[in-house]
Amino acid sequence: MATPRNRAGSVRAADLRWRGALAVLDEMRRAPGVTRAAVARRLGLSTGSATEITSRLRDLALLAETPAATTSRGRPTSVLTPHPDGPLVIAVDLRQEDWRCAVASLDGRPGIAESGTHRSRAPEQVIDTVAQAVRRLHHRYGQRVRAISVAIAATVQHGKVVQSAVLGWDAVDLAALTSDPRTPLLIGNDATLAGLAEARQGAAAGAASVLHITVEVGVGGTLVIDGRPMHGATGAGGEFGHLPFGDPDLRCPCGARGCWDLAVDGRAIARHLGEPPPRDPRTYAEQVLARTPADPAVRAAIGRTTTGLAHGLAGLINALDPAVVTLGGLAESLRAATEPQFTAALADGLMRFRRPHPPPVLAAALGRDGALHGAVVTALDHVLTEDGLAAWAALHSSRSPA
Numbered sequence: 001m002a003t004p005r006n007r008a009g010s011v012r013a014a015d016l017r018w019r020g021a022l023a024v025l026d027e028m029r030r031a032p033g034v035t036r037a038a039v040a041r042r043l044g045l046s047t048g049s050a051t052e053i054t055s056r057l058r059d060l061a062l063l064a065e066t067p068a069a070t071t072s073r074g075r076p077t078s079v080l081t082p083h084p085d086g087p088l089v090i091a092v093d094l095r096q097e098d099w100r101c102a103v104a105s106l107d108g109r110p111g112i113a114e115s116g117t118h119r120s121r122a123p124e125q126v127i128d129t130v131a132q133a134v135r136r137l138h139h140r141y142g143q144r145v146r147a148i149s150v151a152i153a154a155t156v157q158h159g160k161v162v163q164s165a166v167l168g169w170d171a172v173d174l175a176a177l178t179s180d181p182r183t184p185l186l187i188g189n190d191a192t193l194a195g196l197a198e199a200r201q202g203a204a205a206g207a208a209s210v211l212h213i214t215v216e217v218g219v220g221g222t223l224v225i226d227g228r229p230m231h232g233a234t235g236a237g238g239e240f241g242h243l244p245f246g247d248p249d250l251r252c253p254c255g256a257r258g259c260w261d262l263a264v265d266g267r268a269i270a271r272h273l274g275e276p277p278p279r280d281p282r283t284y285a286e287q288v289l290a291r292t293p294a295d296p297a298v299r300a301a302i303g304r305t306t307t308g309l310a311h312g313l314a315g316l317i318n319a320l321d322p323a324v325v326t327l328g329g330l331a332e333s334l335r336a337a338t339e340p341q342f343t344a345a346l347a348d349g350l351m352r353f354r355r356p357h358p359p360p361v362l363a364a365a366l367g368r369d370g371a372l373h374g375a376v377v378t379a380l381d382h383v384l385t386e387d388g389l390a391a392w393a394a395l396h397s398s399r400s401p402a
């Protein structure tokens, strides 16, 4: 991104020791409400350095300090929280049925500001509605908004939507979601962003390699290594649902044959029950899962679907060797409904050497908010860089001469 550093010659990146500042802000982001003393301990900073950095960040409206409750043994310290006039990001979650717009400060907690249900899924109507909501928020917060980040149920390549089976879209330009060219627009696949959020702050926080799998309509996910999703050469990686783990006789709406997508969701359950393809496979699957205990035919259909999910997951574990697996959406519901079958099918698909110590398979912690959290994470990663902070400092000093 362009960095207007020259507008404030006295606040060049090097002068402000952005590296120390970034480390302190990362600590605040990881644990909002952390004390300055705890941050200094974690980063190995002297009390003097920590105080100097936090007071500089306070002057730049990047964090606020309030006195911490002191214990008889501890020295007085302060609690670090986002500054009330500090940078913000707008996060958008664009799903099959609805959309949400949220605003987050540097603590990364999205507050939903606007939301709605699609009246029509025609791309121009959806984009126009969401763009108006983004524009209202941008107008309200002005240049405090440092990035707009969109999570969408679509394949994203080179930062652009190229295809969405669930929305019924081909290539669609989302550029209208930002009306100010100075504000970066970041676009990511929803399942990838949900996996990123689970790896950074959810069920797998702290693990070095995390495989996230989620089922809504079809299956999506990502492999996150050291806190970064594996995007591939063009950004379109992680389309696990289009691995040929399904029935080779079935053609997927994506264009390929035999996709795993068709073997793990409400469409699969309906096929196994001999029922017509559901119009809304997600809701259909939830309704059938609610019937499970009573009906042996339903139990069998759910069991076959769970087996298809677990076998594919085993293949991915064999190939990718994750330290932790997280399951979101219907994937976790299917496992919970038929735990013994899931466990047996997973073990059956694992290479023999892996069976005694398979990676833990955990329920995703962020639920249906995972993608929105992931959009915020991506936006803050963009803002909390040396260039991002220098741009903010330049803006701040041009507004409020010291």
Ligand SMILES: [Zn+2]
Pocket: 241, 242, 252, 253, 254, 255, 256, 257, 259, 261
């Ligand atoms: Zn496919």
